[in-house]
Amino acid sequence: MMTDRKxxxxxxxxxxxxxxxxxxxxxxxxxxxxxGTAMAQFGGYPTKTPQEAKDQGSSSTSTTKxxxxxSYLVVxxxxxxxxxYTSIQAAIDDVAxxxxxxxxxxxxxxxxxxxxxxxxxxxxxxxxRVRIAPxxxxxxxxxxxxxxxxxxxxxSNIEFTTVEMVVASSRTESEAARAxxxxxxxxxxxxxxxxxxxxxxxxxESTVSGLVDRxxxxxxxxxxxxxxxxxxxxxxxxxxxxNRSMQQPDTQVFxxxxxxxxxxxxxxxxxxxxxxxxxxxxxxxxxxxxxRTTLVDNKITENNSLGIHLTSASGVxxxxxxxxxxxxxxxxxGEGDATIVGNKxxxxxxxxxxxxxxxxxxxxxxxxxxxxxxxxxxxxxxxGYIRDDNIFEDNGWGGAYFYDVNTMDAGYNNVPKIxxxxxxxxxxxxxxxxxxxxxxxxKRFGRQ
Numbered sequence: 001m002m003t004d005r006k007x008x009x010x011x012x013x014x015x016x017x018x019x020x021x022x023x024x025x026x027x028x029x030x031x032x033x034x035x036g037t038a039m040a041q042f043g044g045y046p047t048k049t050p051q052e053a054k055d056q057g058s059s060s061t062s063t064t065k066x067x068x069x070x071s072y073l074v075v076x077x078x079x080x081x082x083x084x085y086t087s088i089q090a091a092i093d094d095v096a097x098x099x100x101x102x103x104x105x106x107x108x109x110x111x112x113x114x115x116x117x118x119x120x121x122x123x124x125x126x127x128x129r130v131r132i133a134p135x136x137x138x139x140x141x142x143x144x145x146x147x148x149x150x151x152x153x154x155x156s157n158i159e160f161t162t163v164e165m166v167v168a169s170s171r172t173e174s175e176a177a178r179a180x181x182x183x184x185x186x187x188x189x190x191x192x193x194x195x196x197x198x199x200x201x202x203x204x205e206s207t208v209s210g211l212v213d214r215x216x217x218x219x220x221x222x223x224x225x226x227x228x229x230x231x232x233x234x235x236x237x238x239x240x241x242x243n244r245s246m247q248q249p250d251t252q253v254f255x256x257x258x259x260x261x262x263x264x265x266x267x268x269x270x271x272x273x274x275x276x277x278x279x280x281x282x283x284x285x286x287x288x289x290x291x292r293t294t295l296v297d298n299k300i301t302e303n304n305s306l307g308i309h310l311t312s313a314s315g316v317x318x319x320x321x322x323x324x325x326x327x328x329x330x331x332x333x334g335e336g337d338a339t340i341v342g343n344k345x346x347x348x349x350x351x352x353x354x355x356x357x358x359x360x361x362x363x364x365x366x367x368x369x370x371x372x373x374x375x376x377x378x379x380x381x382x383x384g385y386i387r388d389d390n391i392f393e394d395n396g397w398g399g400a401y402f403y404d405v406n407t408m409d410a411g412y413n414n415v416p417k418i419x420x421x422x423x424x425x426x427x428x429x430x431x432x433x434x435x436x437x438x439x440x441x442x443k444r445f446g447r448q
């Protein structure tokens with residue numbers, strides 16, 4: 001009897017397996033004859049066309065409208081007519097809260113606004129890139145201002161640029177110069193490129209750039225070389241720091257605004273490149289209890305005035321970042337706590353770190369602060385602790401009154417505790433040698 005039960009059970013499983021296989025085959029066969037839009041439900045994309053989203057939204061009640069929206073949409077400039085999304089903003093408007101918008105490679109001239117939780121992802125295919133360039137300068141490249149404090153936006157693998165991206169394959173020098181002016185002076189105001197005003201914001205593996213140079217040239221073969229070789233497109237680093245302050249407005253090659261402006265909410269930036277603005281990252285949050293910014297493993301470079309500007313009442317943690325070739329690497333004059341640990345702060349044209357008036361509580365630990373033209377750390381006012389596990393190397397080579405750590409302008413009792421073994425207001429032999437060489441060059445070219 002036991003054997004018969006096992007046999008009968010086996011037959012039942014085989015019959016059920018055949019039934020399931022037949023059902024799956026029927027579904028697959030049916031999918032082959034479905035129209036393209038219906039096939040989207042079986043793994044194709046986009047899940048809805050713009051026309052379907054519009055029709056469905058107009059026929060839905062206000063309480064069910066968001067529930068009827070697609071949770072996954074694709075933006076691709078190769079779509080024609082009503083077959084798919086060619087605009088990032090249109091897809092964001094039509095996607096459900098918490099949904100995903102995947103953007104295929106191309107240059108998108110849009111000023112994107114996020115007012116709900118969305119994951120905006122650039123395609124990770126080889127070769128071409130996803131770029132967002134604002135169509136005008138009256139608003140940022142991207143603004144995040146959600147309705148709820150808990151709404152979370154995730155931005156990944158996107159390039160944001162304030163530079164005009166349309167580059168002809170054959171352009172005269174005057175046209176190239178005009179494009180440089182349009183990109184950096186006349187066409188744009190001082191709006192930030194990325195503006196975060198609330199909610200929870202994460203940006204990772206993305207680029208925010210304001211430089212007119214080879215990196216931002218259009219990716220169409222020969223035009224890349226031509227555009228990168230004109231005088232407007234030269235990186236301002238090649239012109240030398242001392243000459244930058246005397247440049248004419250028509251030849252500015254950095255963006256006059258902030259690249260990433262964090263005004264509220266909770267922000268997390270990881271593995272991004274932020275370059276070419278007046279300021280790279282400005283943290284200006286106002287709520288010390290629930291606002292916070294974390295910067296991890298970013299490259300913050302070639303910003304004309306400040307790499308990172310900490311001017312908020314909230315807490316900031318910066319860890320593992322490369323901060324180089326800016327005017328000042330980090331300026332801190334906020335009232336919140338600033339924990340700066342494990343960063344490389346190198347080759348900045350002024351001070352590596354400036355602890356300015358208003359700074360409240362700072363912790364510097366395990367940073368490499370080296371080869372900055374001004375001071376490694378200049379202290380005007382701050383509380384906190386500068387640990388002796390920081391590495392100071394060859395700072396202050398720009399003049400006699402620059403040092404690894406400079407406290408000469410600090411007020412009474414406004415100097416953080418400094419770990420033993422850190423030289424304050426002193427130069428080493430290599431710094432002295434650099435100063436002598438610099439003085440000789442200045443005399444030779446009549447700068448003194």
